[in-house]
Amino acid sequence: MQFLRYINAFKRLETPFYFYDLDILDQTLRLYTKFLRKYGFKAHYAMKANANPRILEMIHRSGLGADCVSGNEVQLALDMGFDPDTIVYAGVGKSDREIRTALQGDIFCFNCESVPEIRVINDLASQMGKTARISLRLNPNIDAQTNKHITTGRSKDKFGISQWMLSEVLEVIAACGNIKLIGLHFHIGSQITDMKVFEKLCDKVNGFQRWFGQRDICLEHINLGGGIAVDYQDPLGNPFSPFETYFQTIDDKLEIRKGQKVHFEPGRALVAQCGFLISRVLYIKAGKGKQFAILDAGMNDMIRPALYGASHAICNITSVSEKQEVYDVVGPVCESADRFGVAVTMPETDRGDLVAICSAGAYGQVMSMRYNQRDLAQAYYSPDL
């Protein structure tokens, strides 16, 4: 990312705003789909990471499907032209209206998370004269070794169906005339940095497959969800996640049955590094033993640091000073959690300087809100600027 190319354009814009470098997105998608094709795997982009139309359009064009977690996401995917046959829909709490939207759209698959949900989908499908294709989202009881708020595969988490429930699930499905079981689904967490976690997931999936095999059930689709981490420390030096190592690990460890298709739901790893939250420094304020750089962007624009203690690289992109200083970089919102970074080293910073918060493309703008009645940040894209 060469900020220099865009500085003059940035200076003219009202801050804060999101800036998306579509070249980075393009390169990421090319790399991801290259390895996807190499292994013959399929992928559905996790729209929750960023649902901006420009981004969705490029992802759609790159040939990926959509992974949705609400009826509105399903509808948006359909409206954006994603083939219904590439749309999957997960979530522990699908409402009747949302289920009807997905049935109406004839999506590829519901990833089902409980027995009562399967029953409701069956009833609604029967009322609409449809058959719902479902995968069972299984809870493999694995700790993904990531932030506790984004860990989803332990038995104490609300997600998925546990092993001990499986016999009942099969009985219920057998009695459901409008349900077709086509696969197994897993998603154990996000920002997973340790490949061993994915190896462990494959071991568990192999165990589940044996359990189904003993009952003469071979499912055509195995969906391993998302979770590949990005480098938040050095996003400019290391903008691409280790896609090849990831797919190689899965290919080595997963016992793929004949004719079986392996699916993924990448979110963060595709879009995090193409996005930047650009903000102006309002004030430099002296504190006790420290100084604060107060930005015009706040936790309402990007909540990850406040909510997860997430750390994003922060760069002063306009200072020409050679002197380095240390700042707590904070926002204007009336909460002490409104803080983007503690003890951040930057060139000497003044009122009016522009600051970029990096790796903001995933779970950034999409999680923004109007707390304190603040305006929502706009989005700009290269190469438009």
Ligand code: LLP
């Ligand atoms: N599939 C399912 C069913 C998911 O729930 C998620 C993310 C993904 C795929 C995509 O995972 P990814 O590849 O992005 O790791 N707001 C949090 C992240 C929440 C992730 C929720 N589920 C954050 O800012 O870190």
